[in-house]
Amino acid sequence: MDTWALLKQLSEAPGVSGDEGAVRAILKEAIAPYVDEIRVDALGNLIAVQRATVEDPLRVMVEAHMDEVGLMVIRADKDGYLQFQKVGGIDDRILPAKAVRVGKDAIPGVIGIKPIHLLGSAERKKVLGVDDLRIDIGASSREEAERLVKRGDRAVFDTTFADLGPRVKGKAFDDRAGCTVLAALLAAGPYPVELHAVFAVQEEIGLRGARVAAYGIDPDLAIALEGTVADDLLKEKDESPTTELGKGPALTAMDRSVIVDPRLLRFLIQTAEQAGIPYQIKQPGVGGTDAGRIHLVREGVPSAVVAVPCRYIHGPVSLLDKQDMDWTIQLMEAALKRISPDVLAR
Amino acid sequence: MKDLIQKLVESWGPSGYEDRVRELIRAEIADVVDEWRVDALGNLIAVRKPIRPGGMRVMLAAHMDEIGVMATYVDEKGFIRFTNIGGVYPLNLRGGRVQFRDGRVGVINREEKAEGDPTLAQMFIDVGAASREDCPVRVGDPAVFLRDFVDLGPRLVAKALDDRVGCAILIEVMKQLQDTPHEVVGVFTVQEEVGLRGATTSAFGVEPDLALAIDVTATGDTPEARKRPMKLGAGPAIKVKDRGMLAHPKVKDRLIETAERLGIPYQLEVLELGSTDAASIQTSRAGVPTGCVSIPTRYLHSPSEMVDYEDVTNTVRLILGFLREPIDLG
Numbered sequence: 001m002d003t004w005a006l007l008k009q010l011s012e013a014p015g016v017s018g019d020e021g022a023v024r025a026i027l028k029e030a031i032a033p034y035v036d037e038i039r040v041d042a043l044g045n046l047i048a049v050q051r052a053t054v055e056d057p058l059r060v061m062v063e064a065h066m067d068e069v070g071l072m073v074i075r076a077d078k079d080g081y082l083q084f085q086k087v088g089g090i091d092d093r094i095l096p097a098k099a100v101r102v103g104k105d106a107i108p109g110v111i112g113i114k115p116i117h118l119l120g121s122a123e124r125k126k127v128l129g130v131d132d133l134r135i136d137i138g139a140s141s142r143e144e145a146e147r148l149v150k151r152g153d154r155a156v157f158d159t160t161f162a163d164l165g166p167r168v169k170g171k172a173f174d175d176r177a178g179c180t181v182l183a184a185l186l187a188a189g190p191y192p193v194e195l196h197a198v199f200a201v202q203e204e205i206g207l208r209g210a211r212v213a214a215y216g217i218d219p220d221l222a223i224a225l226e227g228t229v230a231d232d233l234l235k236e237k238d239e240s241p242t243t244e245l246g247k248g249p250a251l252t253a254m255d256r257s258v259i260v261d262p263r264l265l266r267f268l269i270q271t272a273e274q275a276g277i278p279y280q281i282k283q284p285g286v287g288g289t290d291a292g293r294i295h296l297v298r299e300g301v302p303s304a305v306v307a308v309p310c311r312y313i314h315g316p317v318s319l320l321d322k323q324d325m326d327w328t329i330q331l332m333e334a335a336l337k338r339i340s341p342d343v344l345a346r
Numbered sequence: 347m348k349d350l351i352q353k354l355v356e357s358w359g360p361s362g363y364e365d366r367v368r369e370l371i372r373a374e375i376a377d378v379v380d381e382w383r384v385d386a387l388g389n390l391i392a393v394r395k396p397i398r399p400g401g402m403r404v405m406l407a408a409h410m411d412e413i414g415v416m417a418t419y420v421d422e423k424g425f426i427r428f429t430n431i432g433g434v435y436p437l438n439l440r441g442g443r444v445q446f447r448d449g450r451v452g453v454i455n456r457e458e459k460a461e462g463d464p465t466l467a468q469m470f471i472d473v474g475a476a477s478r479e480d481c482p483v484r485v486g487d488p489a490v491f492l493r494d495f496v497d498l499g500p501r502l503v504a505k506a507l508d509d510r511v512g513c514a515i516l517i518e519v520m521k522q523l524q525d526t527p528h529e530v531v532g533v534f535t536v537q538e539e540v541g542l543r544g545a546t547t548s549a550f551g552v553e554p555d556l557a558l559a560i561d562v563t564a565t566g567d568t569p570e571a572r573k574r575p576m577k578l579g580a581g582p583a584i585k586v587k588d589r590g591m592l593a594h595p596k597v598k599d600r601l602i603e604t605a606e607r608l609g610i611p612y613q614l615e616v617l618e619l620g621s622t623d624a625a626s627i628q629t630s631r632a633g634v635p636t637g638c639v640s641i642p643t644r645y646l647h648s649p650s651e652m653v654d655y656e657d658v659t660n661t662v663r664l665i666l667g668f669l670r671e672p673i674d675l676g
Contacts, residue, residue, distance in 0.1 A: 240419035240427060240485075253486030254416055254431065259362030259540060261387075265486070281485040284416045285429030300387035300547030346365070346384055 001187035003325070004168065006030055007180040008161040011170035014101060016070030016087050016154035017205045020044055023066040027179060027199050034186040035197070045213040046199040050189045058341055060193040061219035061301070062185065062332070063210055063290055064178030064226070065203035068171070069314050071155040073102065073135070076146050080139030081112065084155065085130055088204030092129045094315050100135060103153035109137040157316035166322055167245070173318040175203065177308040177325060178225035184329045191336040203290050207257065210290030214297040221264065221302045221344065223332070224291040227320065228282060228307035240283040243309035245321040248278030249328040252305035254285060257292020261302035267343045268304060268335060275334045277327050282307065302344060306332060347518060347659065350374070351502060352495040354510035358447065360414030360431045360488045361540045364388055367410040371513060371534050378521050379532070389548040390534040394523055400672040401527030405554035405634075406519065406665070407545055407623045408512035408561065409538030412505065413647055414490040415444055417471070417483050424475030426452065426483050429466060432539030436464035438648045444471060444489040450482060451492055491649040500655055501578065507651040509538065511641050511658060512560040518662045519669075526669045538623055545623030549630035556597065556635050556673060558665065559624035562653070563615050563640035574617070576642045578654040581611030582661040585638035590621025591628050596675045597637035604667040610660050615640050635675055639664060
């Protein structure tokens with residue numbers, strides 16, 4: 001499997017929460033040769049099973065979410081501009097003057113803003129929110145706009161993937177990086193565990209897809225794969241970078257949604273150290289992931305989170321280090337080969 | 347029972363890392379219960395079978411975890427930055443001590459230049475390390491307050507009375523339970539302080555007909571306190587409501603009747619903030635009639651919480667009385 005080609009394809013596909021069809025179609029095709037069963041559940045989660053190489057295996061759910069943050073069209077103004085809302089966590093400051101693609105037909109548009117020539121000094125300091133902004137698709141009347149775009153259509157940032165040598169840039173690495181890792185794991189399988197691969201919907205608006213997927217699967221343990229915050233730019237104080245590029249996969253000890261099972265955290269650390277794979281512990285207390293819902297399903301599911309550090313997530317362009325992603329795949333492969341019920345012994 | 351409480355509060359067990367507390371409790375109750383198990387998240391579930399017919403499956407929940415901190419960063423000079431595990435008030439931290447799992451102690455202080463209300467981001471733990479390389483603490487290591495148990499006679503002071511005092515009460519109930527028609531399932535839960543997580547999964551597993559949480563509640567009996575009706579020494583607090591739940595009225599009334607019948611002092615609890623495991627148990631599966639008995643506690647989530655010992659023993663009596671006869675919720 002060409003992971004970089006897959007990441008490019010996934011990154012450039014639109015998949016705002018609740019509208020993950022394009023991403024799901026790419027993934028379905030990519031993993032079909034490697035899995036024994038494949039299905040799409042009621043909420044749209046893509047769930048694949050890869051049978052184990054042993055009898056009576058652990059049932060392990062590995063999950064990554066397909067959806068990305070984005071925009072939703074609310075209505076067209078009489079002049080043809082599109083009012084919109086945010087879907088998921090987006091910083092208002094990054095919206096103005098961005099190119100976007102709207103709806104199934106990927107209609108090009110731009111989030112309009114007055115040019116600097118016309119701005120007074122007070123206006124330049126003001127942060128514009130979604131209520132102040134419109135998407136301009138070049139239409140000059142409501143009727144013209146509505147021929148191209150419907151209320152409820154999603155818009156994504158119009159970003160081209162690029163290979164920067166040791167690093168790559170593109171949109172939605174949160175969590176298309178995780179999706180790519182999971183697809184690569186399936187391609188490298190099978191393992192001595194029954195692998196339930198879940199490409200989940202609606203993470204960005206409240207961890208919704210993974211919860212129902214986990215309920216349906218009822219696994220023995222779960223690992224969520226993420227593209228997580230790297231905050232390794234220059235800082236005034238000597239303080240945590242959350243995660244750093246080039247230092248290997250980020251393991252979560254605790255975030256706002258989950259305290260990672262200490263047995264699984266220890267196991268992942270041991271696996272990395274034995275295999276000589278660099279790793280880092282993500283700054284505890286930051287963010288939340290699908291593991292936050294998965295671990296509370298039914299009678300409880302011991303859960304962990306493994307992430308590829310990504311700069312500038314939830315913005316138009318994110319950036320990751322190729323080696324971090326390779327190491328994340330290697331760590332997860334090693335973990336799936338090594339894991340046994342003993343890991344969960346108390 | 348004071349010895350038991352002391353053992354429990356001095357044990358180490360922040361949310362997610364309750365294994366030592368669980369082992370201590372398991373050793374206390376293993377011989378008096380009919381069966382016990384530890385579930386996927388680490389809840390200890392202990393069962394006493396009914397002595398006679400006519401009862402239901404009653405889940406009693408007390409949480410094992412305590413609030414704490416977790417290392418988020420070790421700087422070049424070996425100082426540790428940290429985040430909270432559960433509701434930690436920055437005001438309670440400065441000059442305090444914390445203990446990591448391996449026993450290592452650190453002191454907490456605040457950036458001298460920091461102004462305004464203290465925040466966790468301005469604070470750091472000093473374990474006496476000379477540099478990052480010298481620091482034995484790693485990012486992700488949890489710690490809890492370090493503070494001795496003190497017996498003031500009628501009152502007790504300790505860290506983690508929230509909710510080890512509830513655990514002590516539940517242990518006593520499991521031990522003293524004699525004549526009951528109910529299958530009593532004592533659940534010592536994990537991760538209450540970070541969002542009632544252990545109770546969520548254990549209630550799903552136990553599938554009770556009725557449930558009670560045993561937890562602490564805030565009081566309004568200290569100088570210039572916020573207005574709260576609860577106070578130390580006035581007996582167990584029978585919950586009417588808190589922010590997360592309305593107690594099932596029949597369960598609440600049954601607790602009141604029991605207290606009155608046995609001559610146990612009680613107070614009614616209406617709490618504007620906070621909640622307990624009862625909130626998540628109540629909405630488990632198709633719903634569970636749920637109540638809560640609270641131990642009034644001063645200085646909650648500080649290293650020195652205070653309870654009245656008679657409130658504690660009266661809570662044991664109240665719950666035993668509650669379990670003695672069949673319960674009609676009709």
